[in-house]
Amino acid sequence: MARYSRVSDTVGLITLQNPPVNALSAAVRQGIVDTVKTALDDVEVNSVVICGQNGVFCGGADIREFGTPMTGPPLVPMIHAIEAANKPVVAAIEGIALGGGLELALGCHYRIAHSKAKVGLPEVTLGLLPAAGGSQRLPRLTGLPAALDLITTGRHVTAVEALKLSIVDHLTDHNTVDAAVKFAKSVAEQSLDARRISTRPCPCPPDLDALFEAAMQKVRQSARGAIAPVACVQALQAAATLPYARGMEREKELMATLFTSGQARALQYSFFAQRAVARWSIPSGARWDGSKPRPVLKTAVIGLGTMGRGITVSLAQAGLSVVAVEAQEKPLREAKQAISGMLQRGAQRRGVASALDRITYSQKLQALADVDLVIEAVFEDLELKKQLFQQLSAVCKPGAFLCTNTSTLDIDVLASQSRHPELVVGMHFFAPAHVMKLLEVVYGSRSSLETVATAMNLGKKLGKVSVAVGNCRGFVGNRMLKPYMEQGLFLLEEGATPQLVDSVLEEFGFAMGLFRMSDLSGIDVGWRVRKAEGLVQPGTSTRVRNGRRYSPLGDLLYEQGRFGQKTGCGWYRYDNSREARPDSWLYSFLEEYRARHHLAVRRIDGQEVLERCLYTLINEGFRILEEGIAAGPEDVDVIYVFGYGWPKHRGGPMFYASMVGLTKILERLEHYQQAHPDVPYLQPCVLLRRLVDSGSPPVHKWREIIQKTCSHL
Incomplete structure (x- = not known):
């Protein structure tokens, strides 16, 4: 909602009211439309100030409304109406102006910010782009290089930096609303023609094509398969090359594609999962x-x-x-x-x-x-x-x-x-x-x-x-990592190379594949863990330990003094640098190992790498949920996104399983378990079967079945 009042006789004050961050819910948007009309119709009012209650301007869209039918006035026409107003509209920015909140401020004619405030367009972190004119207005203020940086990363900037970038017009260390009211009175009679950002040309460097080519190359490399950063570059390219109205159309088209994408769903799930884990519980139900x-x-x-x-x-x-x-x-x-x-x-x-x-x-x-x-x-x-x-x-x-x-x-x-x-x-x-x-x-x-x-x-x-x-060996993250790493080793035994496994996992979105990561953390570190478990048998390469299949490849590399980056060689070689290079010694080593153990070499494709590495990791995640070590799928997913480099735009292992389809996960695990009966963790766990039998409900419904499963165990 929004409250309207008149201050200093001639200034209309609109206060956004939706704690804690005055998000732009349907009720708030309707309130803005109504109060702006009231202010513009008020003959005693010469200028308008928009602020937020409790020292916060606006945190942007109300994410709780995502995925529900649109109600209330849309944001774009509302902002256009503010920009088209014949009275100066000043945004008084305290606390934060993020996402739609900053887009609202950009629709105002002036922006006064408290020196401690922060602004930004973080939509890309939710798999989206700023689609209320942010991708079109911001570069007209800051120039393209700065806009590309801010919009493709979603980073927040301080008020001081925002002033340097021309995002805000003035800073104050005092009461921001008072400063904005005073400023609004001083510009009441001035022309607004130059203050409407949408009418300004977008400043472009001489070699525009080179700028966007470099920007696209940068986001493709850093995004590792995420589509939102790429769409952000495309929207900014429209701002630079098209008239404002057509740029807005392009922004809308790109947003429509993103809004319904699986990646946006995954990133928004991750947003809520991060908050859910803060309200922790344990199997007894205590919170x-x-x-x-x-x-x-x-x-x-x-x-x-x-x-x-x-x-x-x-x-x-x-x-x-x-x-x-x-x-x-x-x-x-x-x-x-x-x-x-x-x-x-x-x-x-x-x-x-x-x-x-x-x-x-x-x-x-x-x-x-x-x-x-x-x-x-x-x-x-x-x-x-x-x-x-x-x-x-x-x-x-x-x-x-x-x-x-x-x-x-x-x-x-x-x-x-x-x-x-x-x-x-x-x-x-x-x-x-x-x-x-x-x-x-x-x-x-x-x-x-x-x-x-x-x-x-x-x-x-x-x-x-x-x-x-909960307490178990490896807890959640490292316990799930073990079968993931083991499957990578088994794939090497059967004919894969470290480069194949790593390239498939990195294309999926991991910053590093499992063998590059092993070299970085140290092959000696993994060896010590296995030694503590009683699995290491120096001088032997037997492939069965404790009655199940075991790959001694990591142990054999340790015995050769190949610890990874720290020794200049591991699964790869490192020639006085951190760049992993293929190593002919390792190829010969793998050939001799396979021949010694009479292992048939076969062609392994990328899909098998993904399924065997990721589905076994996911299956262990289901076991952890089944045992009550983690309270819900959100806990597992947050651990993997924030601790193990799982690509955020894929939501986490358990969310990814729900997107792939639990039936498919179950079928493929059964297939690999039949092919490798000496690997017990390939056996699909009880919880996964129960979820499939229950019709594969969405991930937010799993807790009900988890509780029932735990009560049967």
Whole structure:
């Protein structure tokens, strides 16, 4: 809705009212139409100001209306009517003006912004483009290069940058509405001809074709199959080459294609899934809504390797006091230098003061006596971590939360070493920890709800997307990753190459295929995990371990000292660079391995690579849901999008399964299980069969069947 009032006698004030961000719902749009008409018809009013209540201008379209029949006045004619008004209309931008909110402001004749406000056109992140004139008006203000950057990335810009780009006309540090009213009065008698953005020519560089060719090449490379960034470039090309009215027609055509696409559905699903996981629940049905987190002010990190350094930086940048502990003097000295550099670079990038003074360093656990929460990030060794938890239980104050960054180990075993197992929880960060958005919060059988709530709240404070998951080996992400990686190895045994597997997965949308990723993270890292599981048998290449099929290819590369990028060779070779190049040694190695084990080589196509790698990963996701390790498909999907590089425009593994069709997933798993009976995880799980038997309901209906399935197990 929108409220109308008259201020300073001659200024009509329109206030958008739709908390929390004054989204442009049908009621708000109708309110704008009605109040603009009232203001323009009011003979005492010489100018108009549009603002939002509660210090927020407008967050854009009401995404809850997507997928429902259109009601209320459409946005485009409403904005055109504002621009065509014969009285100056001034947008008073506080808080945010995003998406349709910024398009509304661009339809106004002037824009006054608070210096702390942010603006942007983030529609591309939802698989769409700015379709209320944003793709046509913005480049007429900023020029094409800036508009291409803003619209194809969807990034938010500060008011200061917006002023430099001519998106806003003036900034204020004071009351924005008062400043806008004062400004509106000062321009009441001025001509509006030059203030209507749609009538301006679009400034174009001399070599327009080269600009768009480079822009298209850039988005195709970065988008990895996403269609919305490409459509954004096409819309901006229309702004540069067509009259405004025809450019608007082209914008509308492109939007129509995007709006009904599977990618838009996936991105909008991801948007809501990210919010759903914040309202976490556990199989007992308990929710954190009733469990308040305890305040955490002083924290500690133990172990200052790569992960520990990133966690320390994250905590300090979030304004928390950190005691960073590393037992050995040389690693401590190196960590200090690395952390200092990371904090200084981060501060420069964000234009804020460095957080160096929030960190104190120590080689002694006794320095943790008064901390509220400890995160251990020592070497991934169960006995080492058990010993550490015994020591922490003795050193820390009775109410301190003890958190482990383990990626696979049993939380309950670690909690059993503490005097207060209810205060133990997993906080599984992803490398680099100060950059990656995902945090798996792993609750054990004795973790209290207050403990889980505190860890979730801390994750939010760190700017992470936190997902609460149950305790099992590998939790959610790494547990699903295991069959995915194994299938890649089996494909090599049967005739594929690392390049084939990786190219198929990268074409699907992953930033890196599984073998390039293995080289990046380190083949030695995977070897240690398998060794801890008792799977490694040095000096042998037998293909059966623990009664099931096993590929020793990774172990054999480890024994050759081929650890990946760090040694210059792994699945690929790296000639003094990070660029992965095919390696003739590996081809010979694979040929000899296949011959030694009498393996028939066959042609493997891309579809088989996708199905075997992705469908096995998806099947493990269904098992995780079946066991109650994750509360719903959104939890699994958010973990994979934010932690494992699953292409966001495909929604996540479980959403992708629903798009492919659960019946097809089931049929193909049965096919591969028959072909490879020695691989147990190819057997379709009970939950997948139940969903198919229930008519393959949409993903948002799965929780009902998950609960029924869990009750039968």
